[in-house]
Amino acid sequence: GPGACTFDSRHLYTKKVCGEGSIRAVSYNILADTYAQTEFSRTVLYPYCAPYALELDYRQNLLKKELAGYSADLICLQEVDKSVFVDSLAPALDAFGLEGLFRIKEKQHEGLATFYRRDKFSLLSQHDIAFSEALLSDPLHKELRDKLAKYPLVQEKVLQRSSVLQVSVLQSTTDPSRKICVANTHLYWHPKGGNIRLIQIAVALSHIKHIACDLYPSIPIIFCGDFNSTPSSGTYSFINSGGIAEDHEDWVSNGEEERCNMPLSHPFKLLSACGEPAYTNYIGGFHGCLDYIFIDKNALEVEQVIPLPSHEEVTTHQALPSVSHPSDHIALICDLKWK
Numbered sequence: 001g002p003g004a005c006t007f008d009s010r011h012l013y014t015k016k017v018c019g020e021g022s023i024r025a026v027s028y029n030i031l032a033d034t035y036a037q038t039e040f041s042r043t044v045l046y047p048y049c050a051p052y053a054l055e056l057d058y059r060q061n062l063l064k065k066e067l068a069g070y071s072a073d074l075i076c077l078q079e080v081d082k083s084v085f086v087d088s089l090a091p092a093l094d095a096f097g098l099e100g101l102f103r104i105k106e107k108q109h110e111g112l113a114t115f116y117r118r119d120k121f122s123l124l125s126q127h128d129i130a131f132s133e134a135l136l137s138d139p140l141h142k143e144l145r146d147k148l149a150k151y152p153l154v155q156e157k158v159l160q161r162s163s164v165l166q167v168s169v170l171q172s173t174t175d176p177s178r179k180i181c182v183a184n185t186h187l188y189w190h191p192k193g194g195n196i197r198l199i200q201i202a203v204a205l206s207h208i209k210h211i212a213c214d215l216y217p218s219i220p221i222i223f224c225g226d227f228n229s230t231p232s233s234g235t236y237s238f239i240n241s242g243g244i245a246e247d248h249e250d251w252v253s254n255g256e257e258e259r260c261n262m263p264l265s266h267p268f269k270l271l272s273a274c275g276e277p278a279y280t281n282y283i284g285g286f287h288g289c290l291d292y293i294f295i296d297k298n299a300l301e302v303e304q305v306i307p308l309p310s311h312e313e314v315t316t317h318q319a320l321p322s323v324s325h326p327s328d329h330i331a332l333i334c335d336l337k338w339k
Contacts, residue, residue, distance in 0.1 A: 002053075002062065006309040006325040010333065011069035013306045017117070018073070018335050020174055022303055025074045025273070027224035027293045028331035029186065029281075030063055031321060032079035032110035046328070048284060048318040060084060062326035064092040070306075070333055072098070075115040076166075076184035076224035076293075085113050103128045107162040112184045114168050121170040124179065127211050128166045131203050132159045140206055144264075148199065151260035158199050161188050165204045167211060169219070178338065181212045185225040187235070194253030195260055197228060197235045198244065205239075205266040213267065220299030221268065222336070223292075226329065230288045231276040239270055239294060271297040273334045274305045282320045283328045293332050299339055306333035 018024045033056045035041060042051060052058055067075060067089075075098065080089070082104055090100040099118050104111035116123070135141050135148070135158065148155045165185045172178035185204055187197045204223075212219045229235035234250030244250075246261040273295045279287040295302070308330055314320060320328045 002324045004324060005062065005066070006313045007066045007069065007331070009313075010306050010309065013304075014070045014072075014333065017071045018303075022335050022337045023074060023120075023180075023222075024070070024072045024333065024335050025076070025222055025224065025293050026067070026070055026072045026331055026333045027076045027184075027291055028067075029078040029226040029291060029327060029329035030080060031059070031327040031329065032108075033059075033081045033084065034109050035079070036321070045283060046319075046321060049321050050323055053321060053323040056084070059321070059326040060088045064088065066326065066331070067093060068096050070331070072115075072333070073117040073120050074182055074222065075113075076182070077113040077115075078184070078186040078226045079110050080113040081110050089113065099123070101126065101166065101168055103164050103166040105162040105164050106130060112164060112166040112186060114166055114182060114184050116168070116170055116182070120173060121180075122173055124169040124171050126168050127207070128164060129203075129207055130162065130164045131200050132161060134207060135159070135199075135203055138207075140210055141203055144199070144202055144206070147262045148260070151258075153258050154195060154199070154260040157258070158196055161196065161200070163188055163200055165207060167208065169211065169216060179216055179219045181208065181216065181219050181221040183208050183221060183223040183225075185223075185227070187226070187228045189228045192254040194229075194234055194250035195258060197233075198238060198250055198264065199260075201227070201235050201238060202264045202266075205268070209267060220296040220338075221270075222296070222300070223270065223294040226291050228290050230290065236292075238264060238266075240272070242266055242268065269297045270294040273302045273336060274332045277308055279330075280308075280332060281329050282314050284319045287319075291329060291332055293334055295336060300336045301339055303335040303337045306335075
Protein backbone atom coordinates (compact mmCIF):
# COMPACT_ATOMS: atom_id res chain seq x y z
CA GLY A 1 0.00 0.00 0.00
CA PRO A 2 0.91 3.66 -0.25
CA GLY A 3 1.54 4.26 3.46
CA ALA A 4 0.33 7.69 4.60
CA CYS A 5 -1.81 9.40 1.93
CA THR A 6 -2.21 13.10 1.22
CA PHE A 7 -5.90 12.84 2.11
CA ASP A 8 -5.60 11.01 5.45
CA SER A 9 -5.46 14.23 7.49
CA ARG A 10 -8.38 15.66 5.50
CA HIS A 11 -10.52 12.65 6.45
CA LEU A 12 -10.26 13.76 10.09
CA TYR A 13 -12.54 16.68 9.17
CA THR A 14 -15.03 14.58 7.21
CA LYS A 15 -15.68 11.53 9.37
CA LYS A 16 -19.42 12.11 9.47
CA VAL A 17 -21.95 13.22 6.89
CA CYS A 18 -22.83 16.85 7.65
CA GLY A 19 -26.21 17.64 9.19
CA GLU A 20 -29.49 18.61 7.59
CA GLY A 21 -29.44 22.08 6.06
CA SER A 22 -25.75 21.65 5.19
CA ILE A 23 -24.21 20.29 1.98
CA ARG A 24 -20.68 18.92 1.69
CA ALA A 25 -19.48 19.47 -1.86
CA VAL A 26 -16.38 18.04 -3.55
CA SER A 27 -14.88 19.01 -6.91
CA TYR A 28 -12.02 16.90 -8.24
CA ASN A 29 -10.22 16.28 -11.53
CA ILE A 30 -9.25 12.63 -11.02
CA LEU A 31 -6.86 12.34 -14.04
CA ALA A 32 -8.23 10.12 -16.78
CA ASP A 33 -6.44 6.85 -17.45
CA THR A 34 -6.44 7.86 -21.12
CA TYR A 35 -3.93 10.59 -20.19
CA ALA A 36 -2.09 8.94 -17.27
CA GLN A 37 -0.88 5.89 -19.18
CA THR A 38 0.65 7.47 -22.27
CA GLU A 39 4.36 7.36 -23.02
CA PHE A 40 4.31 11.19 -22.88
CA SER A 41 2.88 11.12 -19.34
CA ARG A 42 5.36 8.56 -18.11
CA THR A 43 8.42 10.27 -19.54
CA VAL A 44 7.58 14.00 -19.84
CA LEU A 45 4.62 14.97 -17.63
CA TYR A 46 5.10 12.74 -14.60
CA PRO A 47 8.62 11.23 -14.85
CA TYR A 48 8.91 11.48 -11.04
CA CYS A 49 5.90 9.19 -10.48
CA ALA A 50 6.59 5.48 -9.94
CA PRO A 51 5.15 3.68 -13.02
CA TYR A 52 3.02 1.33 -10.89
CA ALA A 53 1.38 4.37 -9.25
CA LEU A 54 0.12 5.51 -12.67
CA GLU A 55 -1.59 2.16 -13.28
CA LEU A 56 -5.35 2.32 -13.33
CA ASP A 57 -6.02 -0.33 -10.67
CA TYR A 58 -3.64 1.30 -8.23
CA ARG A 59 -5.09 4.81 -8.72
CA GLN A 60 -8.68 3.56 -8.60
CA ASN A 61 -8.17 1.94 -5.21
CA LEU A 62 -6.66 5.16 -3.85
CA LEU A 63 -9.48 7.21 -5.35
CA LYS A 64 -12.20 5.05 -3.85
CA LYS A 65 -10.50 5.25 -0.46
CA GLU A 66 -10.16 9.02 -0.78
CA LEU A 67 -13.69 9.75 -1.97
CA ALA A 68 -15.40 7.40 0.48
CA GLY A 69 -13.64 9.15 3.37
CA TYR A 70 -15.06 12.58 2.48
CA SER A 71 -18.66 11.59 3.41
CA ALA A 72 -19.83 14.05 0.75
CA ASP A 73 -23.36 14.99 -0.32
CA LEU A 74 -22.29 16.19 -3.77
CA ILE A 75 -19.23 15.10 -5.74
CA CYS A 76 -18.38 16.63 -9.12
CA LEU A 77 -15.58 14.81 -10.94
CA GLN A 78 -13.76 15.64 -14.15
CA GLU A 79 -11.65 13.37 -16.40
CA VAL A 80 -13.66 10.27 -15.55
CA ASP A 81 -13.08 7.32 -17.90
CA LYS A 82 -16.37 5.68 -18.83
CA SER A 83 -15.16 2.26 -17.64
CA VAL A 84 -13.93 3.76 -14.35
CA PHE A 85 -17.36 5.25 -13.75
CA VAL A 86 -19.28 2.09 -14.63
CA ASP A 87 -17.05 -0.60 -13.11
CA SER A 88 -15.43 1.18 -10.21
CA LEU A 89 -16.68 4.54 -8.93
CA ALA A 90 -20.44 4.13 -9.36
CA PRO A 91 -20.60 0.76 -7.52
CA ALA A 92 -18.16 1.88 -4.79
CA LEU A 93 -19.91 5.18 -4.06
CA ASP A 94 -23.32 3.50 -4.38
CA ALA A 95 -22.35 1.46 -1.31
CA PHE A 96 -21.84 4.76 0.55
CA GLY A 97 -25.28 6.05 -0.42
CA LEU A 98 -24.35 8.11 -3.47
CA GLU A 99 -26.12 8.02 -6.85
CA GLY A 100 -23.98 8.78 -9.92
CA LEU A 101 -24.64 10.51 -13.24
CA PHE A 102 -22.18 10.43 -16.13
CA ARG A 103 -21.70 12.59 -19.22
CA ILE A 104 -19.12 11.56 -21.82
CA LYS A 105 -17.17 13.97 -24.03
CA GLU A 106 -18.00 12.87 -27.56
CA LYS A 107 -14.46 12.63 -28.96
CA GLN A 108 -12.67 11.42 -25.83
CA HIS A 109 -13.26 8.36 -23.72
CA GLU A 110 -13.61 10.44 -20.60
CA GLY A 111 -16.15 12.86 -19.23
CA LEU A 112 -17.86 14.29 -16.16
CA ALA A 113 -19.54 12.57 -13.23
CA THR A 114 -21.84 14.03 -10.60
CA PHE A 115 -22.76 12.04 -7.49
CA TYR A 116 -25.42 13.05 -4.95
CA ARG A 117 -26.43 11.57 -1.60
CA ARG A 118 -29.68 9.65 -2.04
CA ASP A 119 -31.15 10.27 1.37
CA LYS A 120 -30.59 14.04 1.03
CA PHE A 121 -31.50 14.64 -2.61
CA SER A 122 -33.59 13.30 -5.42
CA LEU A 123 -32.94 14.08 -9.10
CA LEU A 124 -35.58 16.32 -10.70
CA SER A 125 -34.03 16.84 -14.14
CA GLN A 126 -30.82 16.81 -16.18
CA HIS A 127 -29.73 19.46 -18.66
CA ASP A 128 -26.32 18.42 -20.03
CA ILE A 129 -24.88 20.07 -23.13
CA ALA A 130 -21.83 19.92 -25.36
CA PHE A 131 -20.63 23.53 -25.76
CA SER A 132 -20.01 23.35 -29.50
CA GLU A 133 -23.39 21.79 -30.24
CA ALA A 134 -25.29 24.21 -28.00
CA LEU A 135 -23.50 27.18 -29.52
CA LEU A 136 -24.37 26.02 -33.03
CA SER A 137 -28.01 25.10 -32.58
CA ASP A 138 -29.56 26.43 -29.38
CA PRO A 139 -31.55 29.67 -29.80
CA LEU A 140 -30.38 30.64 -26.29
CA HIS A 141 -26.94 31.41 -27.70
CA LYS A 142 -27.98 33.26 -30.86
CA GLU A 143 -26.49 36.57 -29.73
CA LEU A 144 -23.14 34.99 -28.84
CA ARG A 145 -23.21 32.93 -32.05
CA ASP A 146 -23.68 36.12 -34.12
CA LYS A 147 -20.82 37.87 -32.30
CA LEU A 148 -18.54 34.87 -32.79
CA ALA A 149 -19.36 34.59 -36.51
CA LYS A 150 -17.21 37.71 -37.04
CA TYR A 151 -14.17 35.73 -35.87
CA PRO A 152 -14.08 32.58 -38.03
CA LEU A 153 -10.70 31.35 -36.72
CA VAL A 154 -11.85 31.45 -33.10
CA GLN A 155 -15.27 30.11 -33.99
CA GLU A 156 -13.69 27.10 -35.65
CA LYS A 157 -11.51 26.43 -32.59
CA VAL A 158 -14.45 26.66 -30.20
CA LEU A 159 -16.50 24.28 -32.35
CA GLN A 160 -13.66 21.73 -32.51
CA ARG A 161 -13.59 21.34 -28.74
CA SER A 162 -15.47 18.47 -27.17
CA SER A 163 -15.92 20.11 -23.75
CA VAL A 164 -19.25 19.48 -22.04
CA LEU A 165 -21.34 20.89 -19.20
CA GLN A 166 -23.24 18.60 -16.87
CA VAL A 167 -26.22 20.18 -15.10
CA SER A 168 -28.46 18.38 -12.61
CA VAL A 169 -31.40 19.84 -10.71
CA LEU A 170 -31.77 18.23 -7.29
CA GLN A 171 -34.51 18.50 -4.70
CA SER A 172 -34.08 18.11 -0.95
CA THR A 173 -35.76 14.93 0.29
CA THR A 174 -36.61 16.51 3.66
CA ASP A 175 -37.70 19.94 2.41
CA PRO A 176 -39.14 19.72 -1.14
CA SER A 177 -39.19 23.53 -1.41
CA ARG A 178 -35.38 23.43 -1.49
CA LYS A 179 -34.03 22.77 -4.94
CA ILE A 180 -30.50 23.24 -6.19
CA CYS A 181 -28.87 23.44 -9.62
CA VAL A 182 -25.53 21.61 -9.67
CA ALA A 183 -23.29 22.31 -12.67
CA ASN A 184 -20.01 20.55 -13.46
CA THR A 185 -17.55 21.28 -16.27
CA HIS A 186 -13.98 20.94 -17.52
CA LEU A 187 -12.93 23.83 -19.76
CA TYR A 188 -10.38 23.79 -22.59
CA TRP A 189 -6.86 23.26 -21.20
CA HIS A 190 -4.42 25.10 -23.49
CA PRO A 191 -2.36 27.83 -21.73
CA LYS A 192 -3.09 30.24 -24.60
CA GLY A 193 -6.76 29.28 -24.82
CA GLY A 194 -8.10 32.07 -22.57
CA ASN A 195 -10.34 33.39 -25.36
CA ILE A 196 -11.80 29.90 -25.97
CA ARG A 197 -12.49 29.42 -22.25
CA LEU A 198 -14.28 32.78 -22.11
CA ILE A 199 -16.65 31.67 -24.88
CA GLN A 200 -17.17 28.27 -23.24
CA ILE A 201 -17.98 29.83 -19.87
CA ALA A 202 -20.34 32.32 -21.53
CA VAL A 203 -22.26 29.40 -23.06
CA ALA A 204 -22.24 27.59 -19.70
CA LEU A 205 -23.58 30.58 -17.78
CA SER A 206 -26.31 31.32 -20.37
CA HIS A 207 -27.40 27.71 -20.17
CA ILE A 208 -27.40 27.73 -16.36
CA LYS A 209 -29.30 31.04 -16.42
CA HIS A 210 -32.01 29.40 -18.55
CA ILE A 211 -32.38 26.63 -15.94
CA ALA A 212 -32.04 28.74 -12.78
CA CYS A 213 -34.02 31.76 -13.97
CA ASP A 214 -36.57 30.38 -16.49
CA LEU A 215 -37.19 26.70 -15.72
CA TYR A 216 -36.76 26.86 -11.93
CA PRO A 217 -36.94 30.57 -11.04
CA SER A 218 -34.46 31.71 -8.37
CA ILE A 219 -33.04 28.24 -7.66
CA PRO A 220 -29.54 28.46 -6.10
CA ILE A 221 -26.57 27.20 -8.09
CA ILE A 222 -23.34 25.37 -7.26
CA PHE A 223 -20.91 25.39 -10.18
CA CYS A 224 -17.92 23.03 -9.84
CA GLY A 225 -15.13 22.12 -12.17
CA ASP A 226 -11.66 22.31 -13.57
CA PHE A 227 -11.86 25.73 -15.21
CA ASN A 228 -8.20 25.65 -16.34
CA SER A 229 -8.11 29.29 -15.26
CA THR A 230 -6.04 30.90 -12.52
CA PRO A 231 -7.51 33.66 -10.32
CA SER A 232 -5.78 36.29 -12.48
CA SER A 233 -7.51 35.08 -15.68
CA GLY A 234 -10.39 36.66 -17.58
CA THR A 235 -12.53 33.57 -17.05
CA TYR A 236 -12.22 33.73 -13.27
CA SER A 237 -12.83 37.47 -13.26
CA PHE A 238 -15.90 37.07 -15.50
CA ILE A 239 -17.45 34.40 -13.25
CA ASN A 240 -16.65 36.36 -10.10
CA SER A 241 -17.65 39.87 -11.17
CA GLY A 242 -20.54 39.14 -13.55
CA GLY A 243 -18.94 40.71 -16.60
CA ILE A 244 -15.92 40.99 -18.87
CA ALA A 245 -14.93 43.99 -20.97
CA GLU A 246 -14.36 43.69 -24.70
CA ASP A 247 -10.82 45.00 -24.29
CA HIS A 248 -9.75 42.38 -21.72
CA GLU A 249 -6.30 40.98 -22.53
CA ASP A 250 -7.63 37.39 -22.61
CA TRP A 251 -9.40 38.13 -25.88
CA VAL A 252 -5.93 38.13 -27.47
CA SER A 253 -4.59 35.17 -25.46
CA ASN A 254 -3.45 33.43 -28.64
CA GLY A 255 -2.16 36.44 -30.55
CA GLU A 256 -3.64 39.12 -32.80
CA GLU A 257 -4.92 36.80 -35.53
CA GLU A 258 -7.20 35.15 -32.98
CA ARG A 259 -8.42 38.31 -31.30
CA CYS A 260 -12.16 38.32 -30.63
CA ASN A 261 -13.36 41.28 -28.61
CA MET A 262 -16.82 41.13 -27.09
CA PRO A 263 -18.33 42.30 -23.83
CA LEU A 264 -20.09 39.55 -21.85
CA SER A 265 -22.20 39.49 -18.71
CA HIS A 266 -24.17 37.10 -16.51
CA PRO A 267 -26.74 37.73 -13.75
CA PHE A 268 -25.35 35.55 -10.94
CA LYS A 269 -23.59 36.58 -7.74
CA LEU A 270 -20.96 33.86 -7.51
CA LEU A 271 -18.26 33.27 -4.96
CA SER A 272 -15.39 30.79 -4.94
CA ALA A 273 -16.30 28.77 -1.83
CA CYS A 274 -12.75 27.51 -1.24
CA GLY A 275 -11.19 30.90 -1.99
CA GLU A 276 -8.06 31.00 -4.15
CA PRO A 277 -5.63 28.33 -2.92
CA ALA A 278 -1.98 28.63 -3.98
CA TYR A 279 -2.57 25.62 -6.24
CA THR A 280 -5.06 22.84 -6.98
CA ASN A 281 -2.86 21.30 -9.68
CA TYR A 282 0.77 20.42 -8.96
CA ILE A 283 2.98 18.75 -11.54
CA GLY A 284 6.69 18.96 -12.24
CA GLY A 285 6.48 21.84 -14.69
CA PHE A 286 3.50 23.78 -13.36
CA HIS A 287 1.43 24.51 -10.31
CA GLY A 288 -1.56 26.80 -10.02
CA CYS A 289 -5.15 27.17 -8.90
CA LEU A 290 -7.40 25.85 -11.70
CA ASP A 291 -10.33 24.26 -9.84
CA TYR A 292 -13.22 25.95 -8.07
CA ILE A 293 -16.56 25.41 -6.38
CA PHE A 294 -18.56 28.54 -7.20
CA ILE A 295 -21.66 29.11 -5.11
CA ASP A 296 -24.63 31.41 -5.31
CA LYS A 297 -23.86 33.83 -2.52
CA ASN A 298 -27.46 35.05 -2.26
CA ALA A 299 -28.66 31.59 -1.21
CA LEU A 300 -25.67 29.70 0.19
CA GLU A 301 -22.85 30.39 2.59
CA VAL A 302 -19.62 28.59 3.41
CA GLU A 303 -19.64 26.79 6.74
CA GLN A 304 -16.13 25.35 6.49
CA VAL A 305 -13.45 24.65 3.92
CA ILE A 306 -11.57 21.39 4.45
CA PRO A 307 -7.86 22.34 4.47
CA LEU A 308 -5.81 21.26 1.47
CA PRO A 309 -2.83 18.95 2.05
CA SER A 310 0.28 20.78 3.24
CA HIS A 311 2.97 21.73 0.72
CA GLU A 312 5.18 19.18 2.44
CA GLU A 313 2.63 16.39 1.83
CA VAL A 314 2.12 17.40 -1.81
CA THR A 315 5.86 17.45 -2.51
CA THR A 316 6.89 14.36 -0.49
CA HIS A 317 7.32 12.51 -3.79
CA GLN A 318 8.32 15.66 -5.72
CA ALA A 319 4.95 16.40 -7.33
CA LEU A 320 1.58 14.85 -8.23
CA PRO A 321 0.42 12.20 -9.00
CA SER A 322 2.40 9.98 -6.63
CA VAL A 323 2.18 6.69 -4.74
CA SER A 324 0.15 8.51 -2.09
CA HIS A 325 -2.01 10.72 -4.33
CA PRO A 326 -4.00 9.40 -7.33
CA SER A 327 -4.30 12.56 -9.47
CA ASP A 328 -2.30 15.59 -10.55
CA HIS A 329 -5.10 17.72 -9.08
CA ILE A 330 -6.21 18.09 -5.45
CA ALA A 331 -9.85 17.72 -4.41
CA LEU A 332 -11.66 20.84 -3.18
CA ILE A 333 -14.07 20.18 -0.32
CA CYS A 334 -16.35 22.56 1.53
CA ASP A 335 -19.43 22.47 3.73
CA LEU A 336 -22.14 24.86 2.61
CA LYS A 337 -25.36 25.84 4.24
CA TRP A 338 -28.59 27.40 3.07
CA LYS A 339 -28.99 31.03 4.09
